[in-house]
Amino acid sequence: MDKQAQITLLLEGTYPYVRGGVSSWVHQIIQGMPEFSFAVIFIGSCPEDYGKMLYEFPDNVVHFECHYLQASWQMKPPARVAENKEAYAKSRKLHDLFQVPKAKLPNKLVADVLSSLGEKKGITHENFLYSRCSWDNISRAYERYSQDPSFLNYFWTVRSMHAPLFMLTEVARTVPLTPVIHSISTGYAGLLGAMIKNRSPNSYYLLSEHGIYSKERKIDLAQASWISDGELAHAEGVIMENGFLRDMWIRFFEVLSQLTYQATDKIFSLYEGNQLRQINDGADFSKTAVIANGISLERYKDALSKRPPGIPMVIGLIGRVVPIKDIKTFIRTIHRVRDDIPEIEGWIIGPEEEDPEYASECHQLTETLGLKDTVKFLGFQNVPEILPKLGLMALTSISEAQPLVILEAYAAGVPCVCTDVGSCREMVEGGQEPGDRELGPSGAIVNMADPESAARECVRLLGNSELWHQQQQAAIQRVKQFYTEEKMFQRYRDLYRDSLAIAEEAQEWPA
Amino acid sequence: MAGIGFELRKILERNNYTSTLQAYFYAGIISSGPWVLSIVSMLLVGIISIKRFSDTQELSYFLVTVTYLMAGSLVMTGGTQLLLTRFIADRMYEKRNDLILPNTMGALALTAVIAALAAGPAVCLLFPDKNLYFRLLTFTAFVILNCLWLAVIFLSGLKAYNRILLTMAIGYTTVVILSALLSNYQAEGLMLAFVVGHALILFAFMNEIFRAFPGDKLLSFDFLKRCNIHPSLFFIGLAFYLGIWSDKFIFWFNPITSEATAGYLRSSVIYDIPIFLAYLTIIPGMAVFLVRFETDFAENYSRFYDAIREHQPLKTIQYNKQLMVDSVRQGILEILKIQSLTVILLFVWTRELLSWLGISYYYETLLQVDMVGVGIQVIMLAVMNVLFYLDRRKEALQLSLVFLGSNTLFTLASQKTNPAFFGYGFVIAVTLTTIIGLLMISRILRDLEYETFMLRN
Numbered sequence: 002m003d004k005q006a007q008i009t010l011l012l013e014g015t016y017p018y019v020r021g022g023v024s025s026w027v028h029q030i031i032q033g034m035p036e037f038s039f040a041v042i043f044i045g046s047c048p049e050d051y052g053k054m055l056y057e058f059p060d061n062v063v064h065f066e067c068h069y070l071q072a073s074w075q076m077k078p079p080a081r082v083a084e085n086k087e088a089y090a091k092s093r094k095l096h097d098l099f100q101v102p103k104a105k106l107p108n109k110l111v112a113d114v115l116s117s118l119g120e121k122k123g124i125t126h127e128n129f130l131y132s133r134c135s136w137d138n139i140s141r142a143y144e145r146y147s148q149d150p151s152f153l154n155y156f157w158t159v160r161s162m163h164a165p166l167f168m169l170t171e172v173a174r175t176v177p178l179t180p181v182i183h184s185i186s187t188g189y190a191g192l193l194g195a196m197i198k199n200r201s202p203n204s205y206y207l208l209s210e211h212g213i214y215s216k217e218r219k220i221d222l223a224q225a226s227w228i229s230d231g232e233l234a235h236a237e238g239v240i241m242e243n244g245f246l247r248d249m250w251i252r253f254f255e256v257l258s259q260l261t262y263q264a265t266d267k268i269f270s271l272y273e274g275n276q277l278r279q280i281n282d283g284a285d286f287s288k289t290a291v292i293a294n295g296i297s298l299e300r301y302k303d304a305l306s307k308r309p310p311g312i313p314m315v316i317g318l319i320g321r322v323v324p325i326k327d328i329k330t331f332i333r334t335i336h337r338v339r340d341d342i343p344e345i346e347g348w349i350i351g352p353e354e355e356d357p358e359y360a361s362e363c364h365q366l367t368e369t370l371g372l373k374d375t376v377k378f379l380g381f382q383n384v385p386e387i388l389p390k391l392g393l394m395a396l397t398s399i400s401e402a403q404p405l406v407i408l409e410a411y412a413a414g415v416p417c418v419c420t421d422v423g424s425c426r427e428m429v430e431g432g433q434e435p436g437d438r439e440l441g442p443s444g445a446i447v448n449m450a451d452p453e454s455a456a457r458e459c460v461r462l463l464g465n466s467e468l469w470h471q472q473q474q475a476a477i478q479r480v481k482q483f484y485t486e487e488k489m490f491q492r493y494r495d496l497y498r499d500s501l502a503i504a505e506e507a508q509e510w511p512a
Numbered sequence: 513m514a515g516i517g518f519e520l521r522k523i524l525e526r527n528n529y530t531s532t533l534q535a536y537f538y539a540g541i542i543s544s545g546p547w548v549l550s551i552v553s554m555l556l557v558g559i560i561s562i563k564r565f566s567d568t569q570e571l572s573y574f575l576v577t578v579t580y581l582m583a584g585s586l587v588m589t590g591g592t593q594l595l596l597t598r599f600i601a602d603r604m605y606e607k608r609n610d611l612i613l614p615n616t617m618g619a620l621a622l623t624a625v626i627a628a629l630a631a632g633p634a635v636c637l638l639f640p641d642k643n644l645y646f647r648l649l650t651f652t653a654f655v656i657l658n659c660l661w662l663a664v665i666f667l668s669g670l671k672a673y674n675r676i677l678l679t680m681a682i683g684y685t686t687v688v689i690l691s692a693l694l695s696n697y698q699a700e701g702l703m704l705a706f707v708v709g710h711a712l713i714l715f716a717f718m719n720e721i722f723r724a725f726p727g728d729k730l731l732s733f734d735f736l737k738r739c740n741i742h743p744s745l746f747f748i749g750l751a752f753y754l755g756i757w758s759d760k761f762i763f764w765f766n767p768i769t770s771e772a773t774a775g776y777l778r779s780s781v782i783y784d785i786p787i788f789l790a791y792l793t794i795i796p797g798m799a800v801f802l803v804r805f806e807t808d809f810a811e812n813y814s815r816f817y818d819a820i821r822e823h824q825p826l827k828t829i830q831y832n833k834q835l836m837v838d839s840v841r842q843g844i845l846e847i848l849k850i851q852s853l854t855v856i857l858l859f860v861w862t863r864e865l866l867s868w869l870g871i872s873y874y875y876e877t878l879l880q881v882d883m884v885g886v887g888i889q890v891i892m893l894a895v896m897n898v899l900f901y902l903d904r905r906k907e908a909l910q911l912s913l914v915f916l917g918s919n920t921l922f923t924l925a926s927q928k929t930n931p932a933f934f935g936y937g938f939v940i941a942v943t944l945t946t947i948i949g950l951l952m953i954s955r956i957l958r959d960l961e962y963e964t965f966m967l968r969n
Contacts, residue, residue: 080967130966132966135966136962136965143826144826151823151825152824152826153821156965
C-alpha cells in the first residue's frame with residue numbers, strides 16, 4: 002500500500018464497511034480493472050457505526066483513509082478568535098444564492114468560498130463557531146429566511162450542518178492528489194471531491210450516482226432518525242416534527258449535490274430517469290451520461306441450460322419482504338392468476354427478518370386469500386439455482402433504481418413483469434441505445450399496486466407459449482448486448498483511460 | 513441575596529405608595545442590617561462606657577481590637593464566602609439540599625481551624641500589655657466571627673432574612689447591655705460582652721441551619737472538590753475584601769497617620785471615624801440596589817435565558833435583553849439619584865450631625881469625601897452583582913484586582929500629599945473601578961446574545 006494512486010475513490014457510508022449493491026459494484030470495478038491503481042477514501046458517520054472491513058482490498062488499492070463526520074462535532078473550548086470579514090461576506094453572498102432553488106452558483110465565488118474554508122486567514126472551524134462575523138451571518142440569515150420561530154433550533158441546526166465541512170476541508174488539504182477523482186455519490190463525498198478539485202484543478206473529477214443522494218436523504222428525513230449523535234441528539238425530535246428545519250436539511254443536501262455537479266467533469270447515472278433528475282437538480286446536461294450496471298453472464302450459463310422444457314407455472318419474486326417491494330400486491334396478483342391458471346404457484350424468494358411485522362401481515366394475507374398451497378415463502382435462496390424453476394419473474398416494487406434481479410432473470414431466460422419504477426421500463430421495453438428497442442419487450446410493464454393488470458399480463462404470457470419464447474429470446478439478447486459486466490467495465494476502462502490522459506496532459510503527476 | 517426579590521416583589525405588587533415605601537424600607541434593613549447593627553452597636557458601646565472609664569485608653573483598646581477582628585475575619589473569609597454562596601446555589605439548583613448541612617459543618621470546622629491557627633500566634637504577640645483573659649477572649653472572638661460570616665452565607669440560602677436580622681439584633685443588644693454591665697472590668701469586660709453576644713448569634717444560626725437542612729451525614733468536604741466549585745470565586749472575594757480594607761490598613765500602618773492603640777495594633781483616629789460613619793449613609797442606596805437588582809434585573813435576566821431555552825425567536829431574545837439592559841441602567845441611575853440626594857442633604861447638616869454625635873467638626877471634610885466614596889461603592893456593588901448574575905468570573909476578578917490595586921496605589925499617593933487629600937485615594941479608586949466596571953458590563957451586555965450562543969455552551 003501507499004504508492005501514488007491514479008484514481009481516488011470517494012465513498013460515503015459504503016465500501017468497504019457496508020454490504021450492498023453499491024459496495025459490490027465498487028469492489029467489482031476495482032477488481033475488474035487491475036491495470037489502474039486506486040486510493041480509497043471512506044467517509045462514515047462515526048467509527049462505532051461500522052464493524053470490520055467486509056471486503057479485502059485487491060492489490061491495486063494502494064492508499065486507504067477513513068474519516069468520520071462525527072469527529073467534527075467535538076469542539077475546542079470557546080475563545081474569541083480573529084476573523085476575516087471579506088471571507089464571511091463572500092460566504093454570505095453564496096448562502097443567499099443557496100436560498101434560491103436552481104440558482105446558478107458563480108464558479109469563482111464557489112471556488113473562493115471553498116478555498117477559504119479551514120484557511121487560517123479565511124473561515125476556520127474555530128471562527129465559524131466563535132467569531133462575531135459568523136454570528137452576524139447566522140443571525141442575519143435567521144431573520145431573513147427562517148420560518149421556524151425557535152432561534153435555538155435554527156442556530157444548532159446551522160452549526161451541526163456546517164461542522165462536517167471543516168473536517169472535509171482538512172481531508173481535502175491532506176489527501177494525496179491523483180489525476181482522477183471518482184466519487185460514488187454527491188453529498189459529503191461529492192463535496193469532498195469538489196474541495197479536492199478546487200485544490201487541484203487539473204484533476205479530472207468523475208461522479209457515478211447509483212441512487213440520487215438528495216432524494217435518498219429526503220426519504221431518510223421523512224422516515225426516521227438518521228441523526229443520533231452528539232449535539233444532534235437533541236435536534237432529532239425537533240427536526241422530525243419541524244417542517245422548516247427538515248426543509249433546511251433537504252435544501253442543504255440539495256446544495257451539496259449542486260456543488261458536486263458543478264465541480265465534476267462527467268456525471269453518470271444508471272438509467273435515464275436518474276439522469277433527468279440530476280439535470281433537474283442542477284447538473285449540466287452535456288456532462289451527464291448513462292452507464293448501466295452489468296452482470297457476469299458466466300454465472301448464469303448453467304441456469305439457462307438447466308431450464309426444463311416448457312414453461313414452469315411458477316411466478317417468482319426475488320427480493321426482501323419489505324413494504325417497498327409491495328409483496329402484498331404480488332400475493333394478490335397470484336390470487337387473480339389462479340382464477341385462470343389453477344396450478345399456478347407464487348414464490349417469494351428473499352429474507353423476512355428486516356420487517357417482521359410486514360412479513361407476518363403478508364403471511365396472514367396469504368391465508369386469508371386461501372393461497373396456503375399456492376404462495377410459498379422460500380426465504381433466502383441461491384439465485385442461479387432457483388431461476389430455472391421460474392416461468393416468470395414479477396417485481397411489484399414501488400421504488401427501484403436499476404434492479405439487478407431483472408438482469409439475472411434475463412440471463413437465466415426468465416421474462417419479467419415489472420412495475421414502472423426506476424429503469425424497469427428501459428429494461429423491459431428497451432432503452433435509448435441503438436438496437437435495444439428493436440429486440441422487442443422481454444416482459445411487461447404494469448402500474449404500481451395494480452394486481453388486476455399484473456395478473457392479466459402474467460396470464461397473457463404464461464398462456465401463450467409462442468409469445469413467451471419470443472420474450473425469453475429478447476431477454477437473453479438484451480442482457481447479452483446491453484447489460485454485461487464486460488460492457489460496463491469497458492465503459493469505465495475507456496473513461497478512466499481518457500480521464501487520465503486529459504489530466505496527465507494538463508500537468509505532470511508524481512508516479 | 514438570592515430569593516429576596518420574591519419577597520420584595522410580593523410587597524411591591526400591592527402597588528401603592530406605602531407598599532413601595534415599605535419595600536424600600538425592608539430592602540434597606542435587609543441589605544444594610546448586619547453591618548449597620550455592628551457599627552451602631554460599637555458606637556453605643558462607646559457612648560455608654562465612655563462615662564465609666566477614667567481614661568478612654570481602655571475603650572479605644574477594645575474598639576481598635578474589634579475593628580481588627582472585623583477586618584481580619586472579613587478578609588479571611590471573603591474568598592470562602594463567595595465560593596460557598598455559589599456552591600450552595602448550585603446544590604439547591606440540583607435539588608441536593610442534603611449536601612448542604614454536612615458541607616456547612618465541614619466549612620465551619622475548616623474555617624475555625626484556620627482562624628485558630630492564625631489567631632493563636634497573633635494574640636500572643638500583639639498584646640504584650642494584656643493578660644491571658646483578654647488574649648483568650650480575643651482569640652475566641654476571632655474564631656467566632658469567622659464562623660459567623662460563613663453561617664450567614666448558609667442561612668441566606670434559606671432566604672430567612674427576617675430571622676437573620678432579628679437574631680443579630682438580639683445578639684447586638686446583648687453586646688451593648690453586657691458591655692454596660694461589665695465595663696468595670698476594663699477592655700476584658702467589653703471583650704467578654706462582645707464574645708457572648710456573637711456566640712449567641714452563632715449558636716442561634718447553627719440551630720437554624722440544623723433545623724432547616726436535612727441530611728444524614730454530619731461532615732463533608734465536597735466544597736473543596738474542584739468539580740463542585742469555581743476556585744476563581746475565592747480569589748475574587750479575597751481581592752474584593754482586601755480592596756475594601758486596603759486604604760484603612762495603609763492608614764493604620766503609616767506611622768504618620770496612626771498610633772499604636774491596642775498593644776501593637778495601630779489605628780488612625782483621623783481616618784477611621786469618618787469612614788465608619790460614612791458607611792451608615794449608604795442605607796438608602798443599598799435599599800434601591802436591592803429592590804432594583806433583585807427584582808427588575810433578576811426577573812429580566814431570567815426572562816432572557818428563558819426566551820432562549822423556550823425556543824423563542826431571536827427578536828424576543830433581543831427584546832428581553834434590552835429589558836435587562838434597561839433595568840441595569842435604571843437601577844444604577846436610581847442609586848445615583850438617591851445617594852446624591854442623601855449626600856447633598858448630609859453635606860448641609862454634616863457639622864450639626866457631628867456635634868450631635870459628640871464628634872469633632874474637625875472630621876467634616878473627610879466625612880464628606882468618604883460619603884461620596886461609599887455612595888459610589890454602592891454602584892460598584894451593583895456592577896459586581898451584575899457580573900455574578902451573568903457568571904462573568906473573569907471580569908469580576910479583574911475588577912476586584914483593579915479595586916485592590918487602585919485603592920492601595922491612590923491611598924498611598926494621597927498620603928504623600930497633605931492631609932487635605934486624605935480619603936481622596938479611596939474615592940478615586942472606587943470611582944475608577946466603578947467606571948471600568950460599567951464599561952465592562954456595557955460591553956458584556958452589548959455582546960450578550962453573541963457570547964451566550966457562540967462562546968458559552
